Amino acid sequence: MSEAPTTRIGFGMSSPGQKSAGEGASEEEPASEEETLSPDARVSLVKEREATGIDEVFESLDADLVGLTPVKTRIREIAALLLVDRARGRFGLSTSRPNLHMSFTGSPGTGKTTVAMRMADMLHRLGYLRRGHLVSVTRDDLVGQYVGHTAPKTKEVLKRAMGGVLFIDEAYYLYREDNERDYGQESVEILLQVMENHREDLVVILAGYKDRMDSFFASNPGMSSRIAHHIDFPDYTLDELDDIGKLLLRAEGYALTPEGEQTFRKYLDNRKAQPRFANARSVRNAIERARLRHASRMMTTDESVGRDELTTLMPEDFLGSRVFTEANGEKSNSDPA
Amino acid sequence: MRITQGTFSFLPDLTDDEITAQIQYALDNNWPCSVEFTDDPHPRNVYWDMWGLPMFDLADAAGVLAEVNACRKAKPEQYIRINAYNANYGKQTVALSYLVQRPSDEPGFRLDRQEVKDRQIRYSLHPYAADAPPGRRYNGQQ
Numbered sequence: 001m002s003e004a005p006t007t008r009i010g011f012g013m014s015s016p017g018q019k020s021a022g023e024g025a026s027e028e029e030p031a032s033e034e035e036t037l038s039p040d041a042r043v044s045l046v047k048e049r050e051a052t053g054i055d056e057v058f059e060s061l062d063a064d065l066v067g068l069t070p071v072k073t074r075i076r077e078i079a080a081l082l083l084v085d086r087a088r089g090r091f092g093l094s095t096s097r098p099n100l101h102m103s104f105t106g107s108p109g110t111g112k113t114t115v116a117m118r119m120a121d122m123l124h125r126l127g128y129l130r131r132g133h134l135v136s137v138t139r140d141d142l143v144g145q146y147v148g149h150t151a152p153k154t155k156e157v158l159k160r161a162m163g164g165v166l167f168i169d170e171a172y173y174l175y176r177e178d179n180e181r182d183y184g185q186e187s188v189e190i191l192l193q194v195m196e197n198h199r200e201d202l203v204v205i206l207a208g209y210k211d212r213m214d215s216f217f218a219s220n221p222g223m224s225s226r227i228a229h230h231i232d233f234p235d236y237t238l239d240e241l242d243d244i245g246k247l248l249l250r251a252e253g254y255a256l257t258p259e260g261e262q263t264f265r266k267y268l269d270n271r272k273a274q275p276r277f278a279n280a281r282s283v284r285n286a287i288e289r290a291r292l293r294h295a296s297r298m299m300t301t302d303e304s305v306g307r308d309e310l311t312t313l314m315p316e317d318f319l320g321s322r323v324f325t326e327a328n329g330e331k332s333n334s335d336p337a
Numbered sequence: 338m339r340i341t342q343g344t345f346s347f348l349p350d351l352t353d354d355e356i357t358a359q360i361q362y363a364l365d366n367n368w369p370c371s372v373e374f375t376d377d378p379h380p381r382n383v384y385w386d387m388w389g390l391p392m393f394d395l396a397d398a399a400g401v402l403a404e405v406n407a408c409r410k411a412k413p414e415q416y417i418r419i420n421a422y423n424a425n426y427g428k429q430t431v432a433l434s435y436l437v438q439r440p441s442d443e444p445g446f447r448l449d450r451q452e453v454k455d456r457q458i459r460y461s462l463h464p465y466a467a468d469a470p471p472g473r474r475y476n477g478q479q
Contacts, residue, residue, distance in 0.1 A: 130397055130399075131397045133396050156392070158400075159392060159400030159403065159404070160395055160396070160400065162395070162396070162397040162399040162400040162403075163397025164396060164397065198399070198403070201399040202399075
């Protein structure tokens with residue numbers, strides 16, 4: 001029943017991104033399914049743009065995210081590069097796949113996670129990522145607790161992130177300078193390897209506070225050089241914080257009286273100067289607390305309440321905050337509410 | 338003798354692109370995939386060795402294919418299959434299982450006849466490959 005040895009058909013080793021020669025360009029460029037354009041043909045970049053639906057992402061980026069001009073500019077540049085690469089591909093010009101690993105640095109609450117989520121969606125629409133999901137992890141998800149635990153853990157997370165974006169929050173915790181036996185280093189090495197070899201499968205975004213990320217990159221020069229885009233998220237100005245607050249209030253279905261607006265602005269001004277200010281996150285917390293005070297104020301009134309009373313925040317809802325009492329000189333060590 | 342086990346086994350061997358498409362189909366149906374290998378080709382050998390744990394929460398086929406390639410590298414002369422498990426209540430079974438690698442040379446099976454009492458004959462299949470100890474069955478390789 002035995003047969004002579006046969007040559008193996010199929011089951012060759014290759015990854016989905018790299019096809020063997022003669023099979024045409026890679027699958028993530030739908031345009032390449034068409035015939036290669038002649039050298040004197042013209043393509044409309046506007047049409048390409050519309051086909052990807054990228055403008056919707058930009059519009060929602062502009063509408064939902066206040067400020068962050070340098071970030072938005074960089075995102076537009078990346079989108080433009082990917083679109084031009086697609087057009088080049090249609091002419092049969094070779095386009096090397098750009099390196100899109102990124103690092104987001106900035107103070108707390110400057111929108112790093114939110115932008116990462118939009119980034120995954122945008123890269124998916126531009127055909128750079130196959131799936132466009134975001135896997136958000138921290139040190140706990142990557143680094144193991146005993147010898148030999150880290151590698152499988154990191155690899156599992158990387159497998160889950162394939163086809164999308166791996167977002168590593170507080171990435172500087174991966175490397176602890178004071179402990180050279182820390183397993184974080186092993187995780188960093190696996191990350192580096194995957195960032196280099198599986199560039200077509202996933203995009204890694206590292207996020208963290210500016211100063212600590214700088215020292216993280218200083219101790220991992222390989223990591224820094226493999227990241228093409230170091231994007232710094234600036235702190236919000238008072239006007240931007242004000243806009244964020246109004247955006248949040250509108251989303252929650254609340255409104256401010258004109259005096260309320262002034263008080264809110266003053267609150268932000270005071271809060272900004274105090275320690276542990278977390279930009280947009282502090283604004284959100286301030287609004288949450290104002291809602292609490294508003295609700296207890298509603299409960300204490302004996303009169304019947306209408307729609308206006310239920311949706312309008314008054315100055316006293318903000319004035320009850322400790323931020324105002326501390327600004328008047330009574331310092332305390334507790335977290336300002 | 339080319340053994341035929343699992344889905345697609347009467348088709349020509351799948352290319353990597355076809356394997357990727359099948360993995361993606363399984364993942365789109367929320368079936369976690371796992372990779373298994375063996376060098377015992379007997380059709381009743383249902384317990385293959387696991388290559389790592391089953392992979393949950395994957396979105397893209399590249400992760401599974403990376404494991405398949407790692408397994409191919411470590412076991413170039415063994416059978417490798419992908420199992421996709423349907424965990425839905427009422428199913429809870431393997432939904433799709435197919436070979437993604439076979440040894441370059443498959444020697445096939447011998448038919449053994451055993452005479453038992455009253456001139457009865459019992460038949461059994463014996464894979465020629467199983468004559469060698471495990472791990473050295475196909476071209477003396479893993």
